[in-house]
Amino acid sequence: MQGTQALVAFQASNGTFVAYTTQLSSYTPSMAPEKLTFDVSGVSAEQANGVATIFATLTLPGNGTKVNQVWQAGPVSNGNPAQHPTVAANTNSHSSLDFLTGESVSSGGGNSRLRRKNTHGVLNAVSWGILMPLGAIIARYVKVFPSADPAWFYLHVACQCSGYIVGVAGWGTGLKLGSESAGITYHSHRNIGITLFSLATLQVFALLLRPNKDHKYRFYWKIYHHVIGYTIIVLSIINIFKGFDILDPEKKWKRAYIGVIIALGVVALLLEAITWPIVIKRRRSGEDKSHHGVNSYGA
Ligand code: HEM
Ligand code: HEM
16 A cells, blocks of 8 residues: 555565565555664564564654554565555455554444444354253253143243344344455355354244144154254354354353353253153153153144
């Protein structure tokens, strides 16, 4: 970008990784080493595992602590850095950086955009990632206890319907964020998100499609509802981890979510162990011919 005070690093033709400063005073800069308008010392660079890091000490004018920064990656031609591409990923790479706090704020929307990404993450992690698996646990295990009938059914429907409403809101914020960052599309995260929305919409319509419990098609409804239900849960967890990789928030959030998933998994295993003997006993006595549970709503 014209006017840039640049720190440059690249692999020279003799194989060494060189680093220096230069000014970009036109759109066809020479890229030859040159002093900047402020003092820079100790410029060096290293390249490891495909990542280049430039080190330098900057003495900002007027004892300032903030800079506006742009960064680029481009080809090397005839032993000299050549022009970088000008697609959205390149032209959007600018932010302001505060050396005192270490905070970097993207100038394309600033803090509010980061806040909206966080909101998107929280809405989706809570709805798809916690409420829906919890609702499935309720349907699978609480149903087994006759005294919990029909409470398990209302709890399941409440969990899944509220998960669906919050989840669709979260999905909408994702689409909005995606449409604002023109040129950058997280294809697999987006495709899984759209699949989840479609499957969950179908699943919630179970409310309208559900045949009466004595109906001959009830058996097929149950298979359909189980298959789609567990597919939604697996895809949701995969997409949440993809979301963590895109947003890259502080490690503690990813760890907290992993903790929640492990806790839900342990609860499910314990309940599986507790409920299986009950289910098997019932099956033996011929009381229950269904897979898992006997009650007025599920069997
Ligand atoms: C199952 C849950 C989720 C669904 C259905 C979902 C859905 C979406 C969709 C449809 C997009 C738009 C993609 C595009 O057009 O490029 C998106 C973008 C995004 N999502 Fe998610 N998401 C989920 C979970 C998460 C989580 C848990 C996080 C963070 C921890 C997250 C972070 C992001 C980020 C950072 C973007 C990119 C926004 C941008 O383009 O700048 N997502 N999401
Ligand atoms: C996105 C929303 C939903 C998801 C992800 C979901 C998921 C599930 C799952 C995974 C199971 C199987 C539990 C097991 O292993 O036994 C289940 C069972 C059940 N669900 Fe849902 N569900 C959703 C919405 C609904 C709604 C709206 C209703 C209301 C009719 C409903 C009614 C039932 C019933 C009656 C069962 C028990 C079926 C049986 O007898 O095994 N679900 N659900």
